Amino acid sequence: MDSVTQFALGAAVGHAVLGRKVGRIALAWGAALGTLPDLDILIPLSDPVASFTWHRSWSHSLFVLAVAAPLFAWLAGRLHPRTREHRRGWLALVLAVLWTHVVLDCFTVYGTQIFWPLPFSPESWSTVFVIDPLYTLPLLIGGMAAFFGRPRWNVAGLVVSSLYLGWSVVAKVQVERLAAAAIARDGIPATAVLTTPAPLQTLLWRVVVMTDAAYYEGYYSFAAAGDRLEFERHPIAAPPAAAIASYPAVARLRWFAAGVGVLARDPANPSSATFTDLRMGSEPNYMFRFVVAEHSSGVWREVTPRRAPSSPSSRDWLNFAARLWARIWDREIDLSKS
Numbered sequence: 001m002d003s004v005t006q007f008a009l010g011a012a013v014g015h016a017v018l019g020r021k022v023g024r025i026a027l028a029w030g031a032a033l034g035t036l037p038d039l040d041i042l043i044p045l046s047d048p049v050a051s052f053t054w055h056r057s058w059s060h061s062l063f064v065l066a067v068a069a070p071l072f073a074w075l076a077g078r079l080h081p082r083t084r085e086h087r088r089g090w091l092a093l094v095l096a097v098l099w100t101h102v103v104l105d106c107f108t109v110y111g112t113q114i115f116w117p118l119p120f121s122p123e124s125w126s127t128v129f130v131i132d133p134l135y136t137l138p139l140l141i142g143g144m145a146a147f148f149g150r151p152r153w154n155v156a157g158l159v160v161s162s163l164y165l166g167w168s169v170v171a172k173v174q175v176e177r178l179a180a181a182a183i184a185r186d187g188i189p190a191t192a193v194l195t196t197p198a199p200l201q202t203l204l205w206r207v208v209v210m211t212d213a214a215y216y217e218g219y220y221s222f223a224a225a226g227d228r229l230e231f232e233r234h235p236i237a238a239p240p241a242a243a244i245a246s247y248p249a250v251a252r253l254r255w256f257a258a259g260v261g262v263l264a265r266d267p268a269n270p271s272s273a274t275f276t277d278l279r280m281g282s283e284p285n286y287m288f289r290f291v292v293a294e295h296s297s298g299v300w301r302e303v304t305p306r307r308a309p310s311s312p313s314s315r316d317w318l319n320f321a322a323r324l325w326a327r328i329w330d331r332e333i334d335l336s337k338s
Contacts, residue, residue: 001136004136011031015030033098037059049249061117076093195207203223213235218232221327239264262276264276274292
């Protein structure tokens with residue numbers, strides 16, 4: 001989730017665990033520890049693919065955080081001598097804040113390597129978008145209330161936000177059922193299926209279905225009538241050279257995207273081959289597209305991966321927001337007049 005959400009969750013959990021015994025400093029430590037795992041983005045890596053796929057790895061490992069927790073608990077007691085009698089409480093606070101951070105990240109689509117260094121695929125339950133005000137606001141309100149001496153509000157905020165997460169799981173199960181029915185109805189030979197909420201809410205859901213020759217994108221809204229899911233088909237052009245698929249960066253991206261990605265010649269620059277992660281974004285704009293090969297002197301060559309250029313205009317963002325709003329309420333809009 002975004003940094004504000006993790007800040008708010010950390011503060012709320014910290015106060016719930018130890019606030020009655022140590023007061024407001026539990027909020028402060030919870031907020032700081034809640035943002036700590038995401039600071040791995042400040043560590044420079046060799047290229048953008050490495051940065052993309054190593055984020056949420058060791059820094060989000062349950063094992064690494066369990067080892068680090070006693071150190072932070074000792075440091076808290078050292079900095080606040082009057083609270084040293086609560087050593088076990090500090091350890092519980094640190095573990096609770098760090099582990100709830102990584103578990104919450106698992107609810108997003110990005111992918112969190114909570115079992116690093118074991119060779120498991122990233123956990124990606126994709127039931128909430130990385131920024132969701134309806135999840136964050138109860139935590140912020142509860143944390144601020146706890147700061148002013150109303151701890152019950154903090155507990156209430158945690159309960160409400162947890163119930164919202166529970167709703168997102170129920171919604172995903174329903175969308176996956178509808179997606180399976182639509183795939184069977186249309187006879188789509190699916191190799192991978194993604195269901196994830198569209199930005200900022202959990203009423204509208206996006207479904208991506210991968211096949212060897214094409215990918216399909218569809219939307220379902222709980223606010224609209226009916227339960228029929230329709231797909232739009234997007235052909236997948238074959239990679240310009242078979243060897244590109246074996247490049248280490250491509251293999252790493254395919255693993256990280258769990259099969260929901262496309263390797264093809266870049267339509268904007270035919271002399272480049274790109275890998276596009278289809279999980280984050282929507283047709284035709286995606287957040288993570290990487291140049292992995294270039295064509296020169298009649299030969300395709302591997303290059304140090306880099307982010308493909310993308311500069312959506314303010315009008316693009318407005319059109320995207322308009323489409324999102326229309327899809328939630330199942331309305332047709334004419335963007336040609338915007």
